[in-house]
Amino acid sequence: MGIKNKIYLLAYKLHRKWLGVVCRGKNLAFKRNIVCGEGSRFYMNSSVTNLQERDKLVVGSNCHIRGELFVYPYGDGLRIGNNSYIGDYSIVRSGGGISIGNSVLIAHGVTIIDTDSHETDPAERDRSFRNLIKNGHPKTPGSVKTARITIEDNAWISYGVSILKGVTIGKGAIVGAGSVVTRDVPPYTVVAGNPAKPIKQIPP
Numbered sequence: 268m269g270i271k272n273k274i275y276l277l278a279y280k281l282h283r284k285w286l287g288v289v290c291r292g293k294n295l296a297f298k299r300n301i302v303c304g305e306g307s308r309f310y311m312n313s314s315v316t317n318l319q320e321r322d323k324l325v326v327g328s329n330c331h332i333r334g335e336l337f338v339y340p341y342g343d344g345l346r347i348g349n350n351s352y353i354g355d356y357s358i359v360r361s362g363g364g365i366s367i368g369n370s371v372l373i374a375h376g377v378t379i380i381d382t383d384s385h386e387t388d389p390a391e392r393d394r395s396f397r398n399l400i401k402n403g404h405p406k407t408p409g410s411v412k413t414a415r416i417t418i419e420d421n422a423w424i425s426y427g428v429s430i431l432k433g434v435t436i437g438k439g440a441i442v443g444a445g446s447v448v449t450r451d452v453p454p455y456t457v458v459a460g461n462p463a464k465p466i467k468q469i470p471p
């Protein structure tokens with residue numbers, strides 16, 4: 268093994284050992300705005316923004332977070348169970364309430380947002396957007412459409428998926444790569460496409 272590879276390997280091991288582990292209540296930056304169980308890891312690319320009280324962003328035990336977790340100043344926050352995974356460049360933003368269960372696998376490049384974030388009316392949207400840029404996120408959603416997202420235990424969300432407001436993904440369901448999920452997915456069902464439609468069943 269060349270010297271460059273050895274240095275890379277050492278850096279990688281150090282990163283895994285020290286930088287990747289932030290969820291043992293020791294890392295003050297995270298401790299302030301997240302409740303997190305034992306053994307969960309936040310990796311280099313991850314980011315956490317919680318604009319509410321600490322208990323509005325809860326991550327269970329043994330989770331692996333590589334993407335972005337974001338809680339708006341309004342709504343019921345974001346809750347992730349145990350042993351779940353969120354891949355690189357995946358975004359989970361909660362302005363209504365998002366619940367992700369146990370052993371849920373979310374691949375890379377997935378977008379899960381329970382709010383439209385902006386108003387339908389163009390003039391109102393323009394006003395609000397300029398206000399947001401100037402003063403930050405408002406304290407209430409106003410007329411922005413927002414609806415809870417629930418992802419039940421053992422679901423698997425493939426890469427490049429978008430999950431829109433108001434959707435429940437059932438236990439053990441699979442969402443195919445690149446799908447746009449606009450309606451509920453029943454348990455143990457594979458869906459794919461835009462908008463995502465059932466393509467097969469999985470034995471529970």
Ligand SMILES: CC(C)(COP(=O)(O)OP(=O)(O)OC[C@H]1O[C@@H](n2cnc3c(N)ncnc32)[C@H](O)[C@@H]1OP(=O)(O)O)[C@@H](O)C(=O)NCCC(=O)NCCS
Nearest residue numbers: 360380382383384385412431432447448449450461462463
């Ligand atoms: C386009 C959008 C604003 C429309 O919201 P809405 O008016 O509440 O629309 P509805 O949820 O009532 O959906 C109406 C129909 O269009 C379909 N639909 C909605 N959005 C869709 C999308 N992005 N792709 C495919 N189909 C879509 C729905 O399945 C529904 O079809 P159905 O009646 O046959 O079931 C919303 O779906 C959306 O894309 N939101 C994200 C906005 C965004 O990017 N915000 C910034 C985040 S940072």
